[in-house]
Amino acid sequence: MLYHLLYPLHTEYSVLYVFRYITFRTIYATITALLISFILGPWLIATLQKMQIGQSIRKVGPESHFVKEGTPTMGGALILLAIIMPTLLWADLSNLYIWITLLVAAGYGAIGFIDDYLKVVRKNSDGISARQKLLGQIFFATVAALMLYFSGTFDTTLSLPFLKNVRPDLGLFYIPFAVLVMVGSSNAVNLTDGLDGLAIGPMIIAAATFLLLAYLAGNAKLAEYLQINGISGAGELAILCGAMVGAGLGFLWFNTYPAQVFMGDVGSLSLGGALGAVAVITKNELVLVIVGGIFVIEALSVIVQVISFRYWGRRVFRMAPIHHHFELKGWPEPKIIVRFWIISIILALVALSTLKLR
Numbered sequence: 001m002l003y004h005l006l007y008p009l010h011t012e013y014s015v016l017y018v019f020r021y022i023t024f025r026t027i028y029a030t031i032t033a034l035l036i037s038f039i040l041g042p043w044l045i046a047t048l049q050k051m052q053i054g055q056s057i058r059k060v061g062p063e064s065h066f067v068k069e070g071t072p073t074m075g076g077a078l079i080l081l082a083i084i085m086p087t088l089l090w091a092d093l094s095n096l097y098i099w100i101t102l103l104v105a106a107g108y109g110a111i112g113f114i115d116d117y118l119k120v121v122r123k124n125s126d127g128i129s130a131r132q133k134l135l136g137q138i139f140f141a142t143v144a145a146l147m148l149y150f151s152g153t154f155d156t157t158l159s160l161p162f163l164k165n166v167r168p169d170l171g172l173f174y175i176p177f178a179v180l181v182m183v184g185s186s187n188a189v190n191l192t193d194g195l196d197g198l199a200i201g202p203m204i205i206a207a208a209t210f211l212l213l214a215y216l217a218g219n220a221k222l223a224e225y226l227q228i229n230g231i232s233g234a235g236e237l238a239i240l241c242g243a244m245v246g247a248g249l250g251f252l253w254f255n256t257y258p259a260q261v262f263m264g265d266v267g268s269l270s271l272g273g274a275l276g277a278v279a280v281i282t283k284n285e286l287v288l289v290i291v292g293g294i295f296v297i298e299a300l301s302v303i304v305q306v307i308s309f310r311y312w313g314r315r316v317f318r319m320a321p322i323h324h325h326f327e328l329k330g331w332p333e334p335k336i337i338v339r340f341w342i343i344s345i346i347l348a349l350v351a352l353s354t355l356k357l358r
């Protein structure tokens with residue numbers, strides 16, 4: 001909104017020319033998101049406590065989690081607000097990619113909100129059924145993929161990390177593929193969200209990485225120099241990613257061990273979905289597997305555990321997702337969290353190296 005209001009005035013006030021720059025607007029979107037989180041965070045936590053919107057802890061889980069009973073949840077609503085408001089303020093609102101990503105974030109946020117709300121009302125850890133949740137996720141992802149496909153400019157080839165000359169064209173199959181990326185990313189982040197700061201840390205790192213990737217893809221000269229897919233308009237997503245970084249850091253302030261608030265499904269589903277959407281739009285779907293490697297490892301640990309238990313009656317991990325395995329091995333919670341963050345940073349660096357190693 002500020003972009004539309006202030007940039008046209010640059011002919012009279014030359015200082016306003018700065019609103020043209022994505023870098024400037026990204027920095028201020030990040031700061032705005034941080035401020036929203038810091039200002040509203042304490043109020044939200046107090047309100048959630050007053051309304052008794054607290055977490056019910058599964059009885060089968062690690063005992064160390066029983067003390068977390070009643071921790072306010074649904075803090076993800078604030079994360080969403082702190083992403084949407086700065087994006088609306090600082091981004092170019094004529095940009096379709098911004099609206100597609102916001103649609104996925106808000107749509108998945110709504111599914112998560114209903115799920116969390118039902119859990120709180122029923123005072124147990126069963127929200128809406130897994131099937132209903134999945135159908136809702138597929139619906140919003142399909143709308144997003146169709147919007148992209150019919151935008152007229154979208155390229156349906158697949159970029160493979162490290163291989164610049166191999167670009168298979170998926171054609172119409174790009175739609176189910178994009179849906180898979182968004183739904184998969186959302187659920188993987190949801191599974192990761194089981195220790196204080198465990199999901200939001202890697203999410204901040206992934207959003208910062210995509211900030212850079214979106215900026216580069218949107219800049220024709222840099223994209224040509226790096227021989228990556230240049231995508232006109234994708235640069236605006238750097239602003240949304242900046243807001244994700246700011247909102248994430250602001251949330252981490254309160255969610256760091258010992259957490260004063262959990263994000264709930266409203267946070268985990270929407271953040272994962274938004275990340276998936278940015279990966280699809282910037283044509284970094286497979287790079288997302290590296291950048292979001294922690295989320296992938298968490299999801300794979302569940303798949304391996306379930307298959308192994310169902311077919312061989314044996315568990316591979318003491319408990320899945322894998323963070324519970326380390327907890328049951330006796331690692332203190334902060335140690336698992338920080339080590340997972342370190343792995344995320346390494347993975348982000350590997351992902352960025354794909355820009356040069358082609």
Ligand code: 57M
Binds near residue numbers: 265
């Ligand atoms: C959500 N949610 C946390 C909080 C958060 C298929 C199966 C593996 C699914 C999986 C599952 O349901 N995962 C999805 C995980 C929950 O956190 C809430 O949920 C939101 C995210 N959706 O924002 O609102 C608990 O996680 C802890 N937590 C923190 N700090 C945070 O910042 O400590 C969350 C955020 C919170 C709190 O304790 O209550 C969750 O874990 O429930 N299911 C599981 O993860 C279960 N695993 C399992 O059944 N494994 C079996 C299977 C795979 C064969 C096995 O290994 O044998 C475990 N979940 C838990 N305890 N809590 C079972 C044990």
